[in-house]
Structures are given as C-alpha cells and as structure tokens.
Amino acid sequence: MTAWKAKRNIMKRYNITAEMYDERYFEEQNRKYQKALENVDVKGLGVLDVGCGSGLFFSYATTQTAVVVGMDVSHGLLLKAKERAEQFGNVFLVQADADHLPFRENFFGAVFAFTMLQNMPKPADTIAELRRVVETNGRVIVTGLKKAFTLSKFMDILEDSKMQLTVFVDENSLNCYVAVLAA
Ligand SMILES: C[S@@+](CC[C@H](N)C(=O)[O-])C[C@H]1O[C@@H](n2cnc3c(N)ncnc32)[C@H](O)[C@@H]1O
Numbered sequence: 001m002t003a004w005k006a007k008r009n010i011m012k013r014y015n016i017t018a019e020m021y022d023e024r025y026f027e028e029q030n031r032k033y034q035k036a037l038e039n040v041d042v043k044g045l046g047v048l049d050v051g052c053g054s055g056l057f058f059s060y061a062t063t064q065t066a067v068v069v070g071m072d073v074s075h076g077l078l079l080k081a082k083e084r085a086e087q088f089g090n091v092f093l094v095q096a097d098a099d100h101l102p103f104r105e106n107f108f109g110a111v112f113a114f115t116m117l118q119n120m121p122k123p124a125d126t127i128a129e130l131r132r133v134v135e136t137n138g139r140v141i142v143t144g145l146k147k148a149f150t151l152s153k154f155m156d157i158l159e160d161s162k163m164q165l166t167v168f169v170d171e172n173s174l175n176c177y178v179a180v181l182a183a
Helices: 003-038 058-064 075-085 123-132 151-160
Strands: 046-050 067-072 091-095 108-113 134-145 164-169 176-182
Touching: 003 058, 003 075, 003 134, 003 176, 046 058, 058 067, 058 075, 067 075, 075 091, 108 123, 123 134, 123 151, 134 151, 151 176
Parallel strands: 046 067, 046 108, 067 091, 108 134
Antiparallel strands: 134 176, 164 176
8 A cells, every 4th residue: 555545544534533533532632732831842932733633732732832833634633623723813724744744944943743653654754854844943742652652663763753852751641652852
C-alpha cells in the first residue's frame, strides 16, 4: 500500500469516528495538554496544532497564545473543530497532511502534535517537517501513544528527528509520552 493510500484510510477512519471523538477522548487528551503546557511557555506565540482533531486543545492554547492554527487531514474532525473554533477569535483551520505542511519555514513559535505520530508512516520525518515551520528558538511538542510505541522505539524516533530533547514525561496517568524538542 502506498503511503498516501494508508493515510487516506486513516483519514476515512477518523471521519467516521468524528462524532464520538470528544466523548471518548476528552479527559485523556486534557491531561496531556496540561502536562505539555506545564513544560513550555507559549505566551503571545503563534501556535500550530498539527492533527488538531476536533480542537480540544484550543481552549487551552487560545488563552495564552496570539494565534492558533489547527490543522488536520480529516474533514469530519475539522468540521467539529470549526464549531469549537467559533467561540474563539484567534483560531484558524487548515486541511492538510502533516508531512506536507502548507506553511513557510520558521513561521510558528511552537508546534504541537498530540497523539498524532502513530498515524504517520515515518514519524521522525514528520517531526522534521514540524521543525521546518517552527522558529529557530521555538519548540516542537509531540506525544507518543504508548500502545503504538515502546519507550525505546519512541526514543529512537526522537533521536532520528535530530532535534534536541529538552523535556520528556512518562507518567502512568498518561497514555502518551510527552516530549518537548528544540531545533
Ligand atoms: C488521536 S487523534 C488526536 C487529535 C487531537 N490532537 C487531540 O488531541 O484530540 C489523531 C489526529 O491525527 C489526525 N491525522 C491522522 N493522520 C494525519 C495526517 N497525515 N496529517 C494530519 N493529521 C492527521 C487525525 O485526523 C486525528 O485528528
């Protein structure tokens, strides 16, 4: 199967499950947002939320940042994100593939990807693409689903991304590892 066909199947799956996403994942994802924001300062920054899903992170990000761009490959989830974004004045949405971000180099102060990498054929390459669009002194924050990545596999991915690991969280209360990376 080509990489795009695999991605398209993933996209269709998320489109189908979009309606039940919040109900199923709300609490779990919130714990990750809190943990990430304890470890990175996003005040006043332009932030990209890659694989934003239904936009659960917006309510955290919008209170601190200048602008949030939510980006996802799934049309179904972006429709949910659009409903949510209406309550905030600083959220913009884009449909795209995380391996081909439609933004220029060094554009965002911080880039987040919560529970997204398990969908990507080459997660280290995806992280390199996230790095491309973050400012030189910015941060890329990714989480790795423990069900999909052993700790050593996830560490290998982070190492292959060639970014510098500044914070790593592996807590029992989270079903993901949380990593803060610098360029
Ligand atoms: C488990 S959900 C996490 C959603 C969101 N980050 C959150 O915290 O609730 C994974 C998300 O990754 C998105 N995704 C999967 N493959 C993608 C790709 N190739 N490019 C961009 N987003 C993708 C899915 O559509 C889905 O919204």
